[in-house]
Amino acid sequence: MFSKSLCVLLAVGVVAAHPFLGADPNTLQCDPRGQVFLLLPHYTDCSKYFVCDHGREVEMPCPATTIFDFALQTCNHEWATTCQLRDRGDEIEGSGDDTEVQKAMTVNLLDCDRSESASRQLPYRGDCQRYWRCSGRTLEAVYCSDGLFFNPESRQCDFEANVKCDAVMADELAGEFIVYK
Missing domain, CATH: 2.170.140 (Antimicrobial Protein, Tachycitin; Chain A)
Incomplete structure (x- = not known):
């Protein structure tokens, strides 16, 4: 009985520690009411991320030598995480042709x-x-x-x-x- 309870607690702890593990950041967006705290990966730069501020994405930098860890919702060492960028979709940066x-x-x-x-x-x-x-x-x-x-x-x-x-x-x-x- 004790070992089953311990396994359940460990499983809950892993899910709670990595709330976005396996989630696709391209399916998420900022809450316009600002009710949900969310950090989103950058489109082109692993060392940057976006903080949701009342529906707006505000770009933020990670400290030097770190990249954004979407699963942990924080900046992390490059060796400890994988760079996960978002797709820009149809939005084109700049004024020229890509x-x-x-x-x-x-x-x-x-x-x-x-x-x-x-x-x-x-x-x-x-x-x-x-x-x-x-x-x-x-x-x-x-x-x-x-x-x-x-x-x-x-x-x-x-x-x-x-x-x-x-x-x-x-x-x-x-x-x-x-x-x-």
């Missing part, structure tokens, strides 16, 4: 299947207004908003004066298109 490409077409430094590199953005060779990012497990080339350029140091779109970009390199997608003359 171009999906195969992983083999770009630098090997950005592997969307690995949590360490999935949260990174890398410069797009040959175009200072574009960069590479992971959306879920898909690598995509993204444009910055009009008038902004990708800053490889801060890994975000920035004013041209703050960016050191050498656009002389060959375009990474040039081999994908047929040029008719």
Whole structure:
């Protein structure tokens, strides 16, 4: 009898300790009335998350060397958790067209299947207004908003004066298109 009670208590403890274990964050959204406390994974960066504030998602950073742990609803060491990003759906960041490409077409430094590199953005060779990012497990080339350029140091779109970009390199997608003359 004692061992059955202990097993039930342990099972309840595991479920209570990991309230979102196995849950899909893409099916959850912030409560507009602010009645439910919820933290949601970021769309592109494992070291960030969203706090629900009366129906609005407020972006928050994790402390250095940690990533967001959705199951525990807190930031955790990379070795202790797995990066879980949300899908953006049809929402498109920036003002330009997004171009999906195969992983083999770009630098090997950005592997969307690995949590360490999935949260990174890398410069797009040959175009200072574009960069590479992971959306879920898909690598995509993204444009910055009009008038902004990708800053490889801060890994975000920035004013041209703050960016050191050498656009002389060959375009990474040039081999994908047929040029008719």
